[in-house]
Amino acid sequence: MRIALFATCIVDAMYPATARATVSILERLGHEVIFPAGQACCGQMHVNSGYLKEALPVVANHVKAFEDDEYDVAVAPSGSCVASVKHQHLMVARRCGDAGLEARAAAVGAKTYELSQLLVDVLGVTDAAAQLGSYFPHRITYHPSCHGMRLLRLGDRQLDLLRSVGGIELAELPEADQCCGFGGTFSMKNADVSSAMLADKTANICGTGADLCAGGDASCLMHIGGGLSRQGTGVTTMHFAEILASTLENPAAVSGDVRLTTGRTAR
Amino acid sequence: MSGTFLGMPSLPVFGIGNLHEHEPFPKAARRELGNPQLRANLGHATRTIRDKRLAVVSELPDWEELREAGRAIKESVMTRLPELLEEFEANFTARGGTIHWARDAGEANSIVAALIRDQGATEVVKVKSMATQEIGLNEYLEEQGIAAYETDLAELIVQLDHDKPSHILVPAIHKNRSQVRDIFLREMEGVDPELTNEPARLAAAARAHLRRKFLSAKVAVSGANFALADSGTLAVVESEGNGRMCLTLPETLITVMGVEKLLPGWEDLEVFMQLLPRSSTGERMNPYTSLWTGVTPDDGPQNVHLVLLDNGRSAALADEMGRSALHCIRCSACMNVCPVYERTGGHAYGSTYPGPIGAILSPLLTGITAEENNSLPYASSLCGACYDACPVKINIPDILVHLRGEDVDSKRGKNRRKRAMPSQMDVGMKAASWALSSGKNLGLVEKALPLGRLAAGPDRKITKLPGIAAGWTQSRDIPAPPGQSFRQWWNKEHRAARPDAAPAAGTDAAGTDAPGPGSAGTEENP
Numbered sequence: 001m002r003i004a005l006f007a008t009c010i011v012d013a014m015y016p017a018t019a020r021a022t023v024s025i026l027e028r029l030g031h032e033v034i035f036p037a038g039q040a041c042c043g044q045m046h047v048n049s050g051y052l053k054e055a056l057p058v059v060a061n062h063v064k065a066f067e068d069d070e071y072d073v074a075v076a077p078s079g080s081c082v083a084s085v086k087h088q089h090l091m092v093a094r095r096c097g098d099a100g101l102e103a104r105a106a107a108v109g110a111k112t113y114e115l116s117q118l119l120v121d122v123l124g125v126t127d128a129a130a131q132l133g134s135y136f137p138h139r140i141t142y143h144p145s146c147h148g149m150r151l152l153r154l155g156d157r158q159l160d161l162l163r164s165v166g167g168i169e170l171a172e173l174p175e176a177d178q179c180c181g182f183g184g185t186f187s188m189k190n191a192d193v194s195s196a197m198l199a200d201k202t203a204n205i206c207g208t209g210a211d212l213c214a215g216g217d218a219s220c221l222m223h224i225g226g227g228l229s230r231q232g233t234g235v236t237t238m239h240f241a242e243i244l245a246s247t248l249e250n251p252a253a254v255s256g257d258v259r260l261t262t263g264r265t266a267r
Numbered sequence: 268m269s270g271t272f273l274g275m276p277s278l279p280v281f282g283i284g285n286l287h288e289h290e291p292f293p294k295a296a297r298r299e300l301g302n303p304q305l306r307a308n309l310g311h312a313t314r315t316i317r318d319k320r321l322a323v324v325s326e327l328p329d330w331e332e333l334r335e336a337g338r339a340i341k342e343s344v345m346t347r348l349p350e351l352l353e354e355f356e357a358n359f360t361a362r363g364g365t366i367h368w369a370r371d372a373g374e375a376n377s378i379v380a381a382l383i384r385d386q387g388a389t390e391v392v393k394v395k396s397m398a399t400q401e402i403g404l405n406e407y408l409e410e411q412g413i414a415a416y417e418t419d420l421a422e423l424i425v426q427l428d429h430d431k432p433s434h435i436l437v438p439a440i441h442k443n444r445s446q447v448r449d450i451f452l453r454e455m456e457g458v459d460p461e462l463t464n465e466p467a468r469l470a471a472a473a474r475a476h477l478r479r480k481f482l483s484a485k486v487a488v489s490g491a492n493f494a495l496a497d498s499g500t501l502a503v504v505e506s507e508g509n510g511r512m513c514l515t516l517p518e519t520l521i522t523v524m525g526v527e528k529l530l531p532g533w534e535d536l537e538v539f540m541q542l543l544p545r546s547s548t549g550e551r552m553n554p555y556t557s558l559w560t561g562v563t564p565d566d567g568p569q570n571v572h573l574v575l576l577d578n579g580r581s582a583a584l585a586d587e588m589g590r591s592a593l594h595c596i597r598c599s600a601c602m603n604v605c606p607v608y609e610r611t612g613g614h615a616y617g618s619t620y621p622g623p624i625g626a627i628l629s630p631l632l633t634g635i636t637a638e639e640n641n642s643l644p645y646a647s648s649l650c651g652a653c654y655d656a657c658p659v660k661i662n663i664p665d666i667l668v669h670l671r672g673e674d675v676d677s678k679r680g681k682n683r684r685k686r687a688m689p690s691q692m693d694v695g696m697k698a699a700s701w702a703l704s705s706g707k708n709l710g711l712v713e714k715a716l717p718l719g720r721l722a723a724g725p726d727r728k729i730t731k732l733p734g735i736a737a738g739w740t741q742s743r744d745i746p747a748p749p750g751q752s753f754r755q756w757w758n759k760e761h762r763a764a765r766p767d768a769a770p771a772a773g774t775d776a777a778g779t780d781a782p783g784p785g786s787a788g789t790e791e792n793p
Contacts, residue, residue, distance in 0.1 A: 007753050009703055013713050014746065016753035023761065035757050037772040041703035046696060048649055050671030054700035061704045091665075095672070150651035179606045183648025185692070190646060191738030192297045196610045197648070198742060226743025229728060 001031045001123075004069055006062075006076040006085070006112065008218065009041035011239075015218045021245035021252070022077045022115060028132055029123055038065035043092065044084040049185045052095055059092045060101060066108045073122065074112040077241045079148020080217050082114040087151065114148060115241055116157035116216065128244050129166035135248045137167035141210035142240075143201070143224065145217040146179050158216045158240050165243055171208035175200070182223035198227045205235060212236045212254060214243055282579025282632035284372035284402045288617035291642040295615040296607075305441050305612050312440045316603045319549025320656070326551075327541070336538045338660040341594035344529055345584060351496045351529050352575065358499030362561025364571040369523075371578045372402035378574050379404060379488065379521055380411045386519050386570070388413070388486045394503060394510040395419035396490025397435055397597055398523045398576055400619040404488070415488065416480045418509040420473050427454040433613030435620065436547050436599040441612050444469060477509060487513035487568070491524040492596070493539060494573075497532035500560040501573065504543060504553050511557050520559075520568035525576050527584075527593040539596060542658035546598035579632030588669040589631045594659040595624050601653035601663060607646055616643065623653035627666045635673040644670035691735050706754070710773010713752035723747030 003026055007019040023033045043058035062085065066074055076082050086109040093102035119125040128134035142162060148154040163170055181187065181197025188194075201224060205213045213228075215221045218239060225237035236254060246252035288295070299305060324330050344351060356366045369375035383391055391408070393399065393415050405415045405426070417426045421439040425432050428450045432438030439447070444464040451458050451469065455476050462472055489510065493502040501522055503510050514520060530536055544553040562571050584590050602608040602622025613621030618629035618640075626647060630640040644667045653663040682689060689697075702712045723729050727747040732740045739745070751759070754771045762770060 009709060012709065012753045013716065014748055016749050016751065016756055019753040020756065020761075035754075035762075035771050036706075037770060038706040040706050040709040043703065046700060046703075048668055048671070049692070049696060050644075050668070050673075050675035051696040051700070052672045052675075054696050057700060057704035061706075065706065146648075146650040146652075150655055177652075179648050179650035179652070181606070181648055183650070186645065186648045187743075188735050188738030190293050190296065190607075191741050192293065192300055193607050193610055193646075194648065194738075195742035196300055197606050222746070223743060226739075226745060229744040229746075230730070230742060 001073065002071045003031050003033050003118075004066060004071040004074040005033050005035050006039055006042075006066065006074050006081070007035070008076050008078045008081045010218045010222070011077060014222065015239065017252075018077050018218055018239040018241050021239070021241040022075065024245040025115075025119070025132055025241060026075070029125070031123075034069055034071055036065045036069045038068065040065070042081040042084040042088075044081060044088060045184050047084065047088045047092060048183075052092060055092050056096050056098075059089045059105065060098075063089065063101060063105050063108050066112070067104060072111075073118060074108070075115055075118045076112065077115045077239060078217050078219075079114050079145050079152050079154060080219065082112055082117075083147045083151035085109050085112045114152055114154060114216070116148075116154055116161055117152065119161060119244075120157045125161065126164065128161050128164040130164075132244055133166075133247045134164070134244045135166040136243045136246045136252065138211045138254065139169040139171060139209065140238075140243070141171045141173040141205055141208040141213050142176070143173055143180060143205070143213055143215045143220065144176055145215055145220045148216050149177065154216070158214075161244060162214060162240055165246075166248075168243070171210045173208055173213070174204045176204075180220050180224050182220045184219070187223060194223075195227075198223065202227045202231060202233065202235075206233050210235065212238050214238050214240045216240055280370055280577065280579065281582050281634040282371065282401075284578065285400060285619040286579070286629050286633050287639045288629075288643060289639075290617070292615060292617075292646045293642065295617065296611040296646070299611045299615045304443070306610065308441055308443055309609055309612050312437065313603045313609045316437075316549055320546060320600060320603065321549075323545045323549055323551055327545075333538060333541055334658055334660050337542050337596075337658055338591075338594065340530065340535045340538060341659050342591070344531065345527070345590060345593060348526065348529065348584070351531060352526060355494055355496040355499055355529060358497065359501075359561060359573060360499070362499050364499065364561040364573060367572060367574045369574050369576050369578070372576075375402045375523055375574050375576050375578070376404055376407040379523065380408060380413065382519070382521050382572055383408070383413055383486050384411075386486050388484075388519075390414040390416065390480075390484060391486040391488050391521075392480050392484040392513045392517065393417050393422075394487065394489035394513045395422050395438075395505065396488070396523065397619060398490045398525050399488060400432065401525075402523070402576065402578065404523065416477075416484075418477050418480065418513055419505070420470065420507060420509070423473060423477070424450055427451070431614060432619075433621065434599060434602060435597055435613075435622075441614075477512075481509075481512045481516050484513075484517050486519040486521065487517040489514060489520065489522045491522050491528055491573075492543070493536055494524060494529050495532055495536060496529055498560055500533075500558050502536065502556065502558045504540075505555045505557075506548060506550075506553055508555050511555050514557050514559065515567050518568060519570040519572070521572045521574065523574045523576055525578070526580050527595075543596055543598055546596075546600040546656070546658040579634075582634060583628075583631040586631060589627065589666050591661050592624065592627045592631050592663075592666060594661055595628060596659060598658055600656040600658060601661075604652040604656045605647075606650060606652070607648065611646075616646070618643075623647060623663045623667075624661070627661075627663055627670060630670055631666075635670050636677045641674045641677075644674060695735070706772030708773065710752075710754055710771070713754060713773070716748040716752060717750065719748035720750065 011018045043055040046055035089105035180201045181194040221237040424439040434440040448464040491501045492504045608622040626643040729745040
């Protein structure tokens with residue numbers, strides 16, 4: 001299968017290891033990965049902040065970038081960005097009165113998948129250790145991000161994939177379905193409420209005794225990881241793609257400098 | 268609204284009354300977050316109701332179909348509201364009731380006060396009602412020399428404490444039982460000075476207090492949960508039975524109801540009687556459902572009035588994206604699941620309608636251009652829990668985003684007219700729109716990543732940012748950016764290992780770096 005990777009802007013610029021892991025997993029399964037060159041961002045930040053006019057060129061760029069290349073499916077390591085591509089792009093086009101863009105956005109959205117969706121529903125991955133060689137000997141917990149859970153209905157796909165990783169120990173996160181408090185510009189406009197939500201999330205994470213908290217959205221993980229770092233907990237965050245890509249021979253480093261850890265998890 | 272006065276009243280009429288923030292939400296939220304008693308009470312109470320709701324909802328195999336039916340019925344009511352209202356009026360009037368139409372809160376208040384005065388009454392008993400909270404009826408009546416006694420236990424607690432409700436179903440959710448005992452001891456006439464904080468003793472004290480009012484009141488004021496157009500019937504759904512006392516004992520009954528509460532007929536009520544109790548109190552069925560149709564000679568109230576209230580509802584109905592907010596049946600499920608509400612409580616929203624529904628309904632009723640309400644649509648992380656819980660499937664997150672768009676556009680217009688400087692957010696969003704609307708531009712920006720790395724310093728994290736970004740660093744660090752973006756890695760290393768692949772825009776594809784190892788995806792940055 002020829003798979004177009006939508007890295008997402010935050011992963012592209014801040015968490016490239018997540019996109020590299022995504023490429024690694026898909027190539028290991030024998031698929032060809034392409035990176036549509038014109039891609040940038042889904043535009044969700046603009047839409048969710050009310051800047052629809054400014055969102056339009058971002059949305060139009062994404063649609064153009066993902067209709068230029070020949071590929072079977074597109075994939076992004078983010079529930080939130082995929083939900084934006086699938087739902088918000090149509091709304092933005094409609095609101096700006098661009099019916100042509102709306103139809104094209106619908107076509108791109110229809111073949112765009114979140115990573116766990118693609119792995120489980122399309123590529124039939126049920127056992128990461130057996131099918132991907134995934135090995136990650138750490139005690140982790142897992143936060144399901146809201147948009148993957150409620151807009152894409154990912155269910156336990158990410159968690160089930162993580163459970164099937166060799167050597168892993170999964171600790172259940174209490175009140176896992178509660179929002180971490182990120183919410184895009186909400187984290188700045190309503191910083192006090194966002195921080196209060198974050199404090200409850202990080203307390204729950206630390207209570208599990210896990211070395212790190214895995215998730216499927218880099219932005220939520222940046223928020224949670226930023227809080228864990230500020231509180232000096234020594235606990236860090238990691239995208240589930242990196243855990244799936246980790247093998248015995250080439251283990252994922254849990255203490256890299258973009259991880260914000262104090263080293264407790266470095267083994 | 269237009270800044271030019273054209274000599275005509277502007278339409279539509281926006282809502283007035285208790286529908287506004289008193290201060291911007293972030294500021295009010297900050298104060299409420301500082302109240303540990305409030306946080307503890309709210310956390311406990313919302314969690315309890317949340318669990319109860321989940322249990323009774325999961326018993327129903329057709330819950331999703333019920334939600335869809337509720338949504339569809341409400342949508343059809345909104346599309347033919349004028350004819351249904353006329354049908355209701357004809358049937359209600361034919362059965363001896365009297366209809367009054369109120370354009371806004373002011374009209375509704377004066378109609379109710381005049382009706383009470385006609386009876387020569389100076390006090391009324393009240394059934395718990397959101398509509399009368401919205402129009403500020405109690406305060407208005409007090410100015411007119413009429414005492415209004417709330418009979419719902421929680422409303423009574425709030426009223427005795429000269430406080431405001433903080434939740435639409437459990438208005439005293441922010442008070443615990445020791446606080447309730449103190450309020451009763453301080454404010455309730457003839458209360459036993461030995462009163463303890465046992466729930467049964469508190470309820471008994473309230474019962475004794477209320478019984479005196481029920482037996483003496485000549486006039487009752489209520490809201491209504493539903494109105495059935497095909498028979499002219501009104502319905503009140505409650506738990507305590509105090510509402511039924513008000514609805515049956517006094518000679519005169521005055522109901523104030525928003526026009527959107529209408530249902531076509533009895534078979535529609537069946538759907539909502541399954542949706543409402545489960546969503547609000549987490550019960551299969553509420554203890555008391557009272558239905559009345561006009562006047563029954565020698566039985567119950569003999570003067571039956573209904574004030575049909577617009578107060579911004581027509582304006583909300585005119586908003587194609589936002590109108591489904593009028594489907595709300597005031598169950599409060601959305602606030603019980605909202606992580607923002609759980610932490611700030613209802614007072615932070617200012618309006619009678621707090622929580623996620625309040626964050627859309629209040630600005631829709633008052634108009635989003637009402638400056639005092641324009642921080643409400645931002646009072647959400649857009650987690651979507653409210654949409655999942657809503658028994659009539661109001662897509663609250665989408666409407667929040669719609670209202671944010673309206674707010675940004677309205678400010679854009681105002682700034683242009685005032686030739687004001689754009690805000691930091693405006694400037695940032697414009698710059699981001701440029702950077703994120705082409706791979707080439709984003710690639711250029713990514714060339715600056717090493718600068719961010721430099722700014723992060725030796726501990727590899729950024730802990731303080733200026734301006735609006737300071738909101739981020741108040742509780743979170745930012746990691747040092749990576750040495751190279753994914754795009755750069757793809758072109759320099761991954762693509763180099765596969766010469767047939769196309770270069771990503773915004774990078775020097777013909778870079779001089781040596782080809783990397785290729786497919787290993789987990790190696791850390793240099």
